[in-house]
Amino acid sequence: MTKINVPRKRAEYHKTFTTIFQRMKNHKVALYDYIDQGSLKVYESQLDGIEFKTRKPLDFLDALRTAMIVGKQSFREGKKFDHAHWTVDMSMAATKGIGFREITYLGEPNLRQNQPSLLQMRPKMDSTFSAQFTKNSAKIDITSLHCAVWGDFCSIHVDESGFVLQPIPGLSQDVMMTPDFLQHTLLELLWKGIPGMPEGVEIYVPNSANNYSATGLRASAELTSNIKLTLNASYTVRGTRGFSKTLSLEGVF
Numbered sequence: 013m014t015k016i017n018v019p020r021k022r023a024e025y026h027k028t029f030t031t032i033f034q035r036m037k038n039h040k041v042a043l044y045d046y047i048d049q050g051s052l053k054v055y056e057s058q059l060d061g062i063e064f065k066t067r068k069p070l071d072f073l074d075a076l077r078t079a080m081i082v083g084k085q086s087f088r089e090g091k092k093f094d095h096a097h098w099t100v101d102m103s104m105a106a107t108k109g110i111g112f113r114e115i116t117y118l119g120e121p122n123l124r125q126n127q128p129s130l131l132q133m134r135p136k137m138d139s140t141f142s143a144q145f146t147k148n149s150a151k152i153d154i155t156s157l158h159c160a161v162w163g164d165f166c167s168i169h170v171d172e173s174g175f176v177l178q179p180i181p182g183l184s185q186d187v188m189m190t191p192d193f194l195q196h197t198l199l200e201l202l203w204k205g206i207p208g209m210p211e212g213v214e215i216y217v218p219n220s221a222n223n224y225s226a227t228g229l230r231a232s233a234e235l236t237s238n239i240k241l242t243l244n245a246s247y248t249v250r251g252t253r254g255f256s257k258t259l260s261l262e263g264v265f
Contacts, residue, residue: 015055015056015057015060016055016056016057016060016237016238017053017054017055017056018054018055018056023052023053023054024052024054026054026056027058028054028055028056028057028058028060028061028062029054029062031058031170032058032061032062032157032168032169032170035114035157035170036157036168038081039079039080039081039086039087039114040079040080040081041075041076041079041086045067045068046066046067046068046071046072046075046166047064047065047066047067048064048065048066048067051063051064051065052064058169058170059169059170059171059172060169061167061168061169061170062167062168062169063165063166063167064165064166065164065165065166066161066164066165066166069161069163069164072161072166073110073161076089076112076159076161077089077112081117084115084117085115086114086115087112087113087114087115087157087159088112088113088115089110089111089112090110090111090112090113109160109161109162109163109165110160110161110162111158111159111160112157112158112159112160112161113156113157113158113171114156114157114158115156116156155170155171155172156170156171157169157170157171158170158171172221191218191219191220191224192219192220194217194219195216195217195219198215198217210231212231212232212233212234213229213230213231213232214229214230214231215227215228215229215230216228216229216230218249218250222246223250224250225248225249225250225251226246226247226248226249226250227246227247227249228244228245228246228247229244229245229246230242230243230244230245231243231244238263239261239262239263240261240262240263241259241260241261241262242259242260242261242262243257243258243259244257244258244259244260245257
């Protein structure tokens with residue numbers, strides 16, 4: 013699907029940029045230290061994110077590699093050739109250049125207290141379970157940053173479902189994958205690689221974005237440069253099972 017550019021005059025005030033800027037700042041990476049302002053592109057969707065030329069390519073790579081949050085490593089770098097972690101490397105197969113995925117940390121009260129805006133603990137109401145309890149339950153928002161660096165070119169976007177999880181003592185000394193890795197593999201590495209696949213058509217399986225409750229197909233078409241039509245057909249696999257279809261019209265003005 014064609015990315016929708018944010019007009020230059022409001023690019024740095026747009027939610028896509030401010031969200032990514034703040035999340036990188038949480039990891040002690042100051043984007044303005046590296047961005048060539050004349051090259052900055054901001055897109056309407058956070059899934060498309062931002063693109064820019066880096067003033068200091070080697071310094072920016074070093075900043076990503078050494079970024080820390082509450083004393084913990086912020087990003088897991090994907091090495092496409094040494095295969096130190098084959099699932100991380102596989103997830104980077106569609107990434108141009110060197111890829112970095114934000115690590116999700118769970119159960120850290122200091123993260124919630126000192127950095128309330130972090131992805132690690134941003135509670136959201138889970139409507140799927142709300143009718144089963146006297147109080148609504150909450151789930152953890154595990155969206156995550158994905159950075160790619162190719163020479164002096166860089167792109168950063170927000171993945172709907174982050175799947176790189178902190179090491180679990182007794183299970184692994186390196187990062188682990190959440191079930192959302194399956195969604196990423198099916199969509200980014202297999203589905204989008206099918207020759208002749210129409211642009212804007214996607215499949216999805218149960219994942220954290222839909223509360224692990226549905227599988228289906230989503231098709232989007234841009235009617236104009238700022239109006240998008242989306243058809244979603246799904247089958248609910250948790251709770252009351254059944255098929256559903258929705259048609260939505262979205263505009264950016």
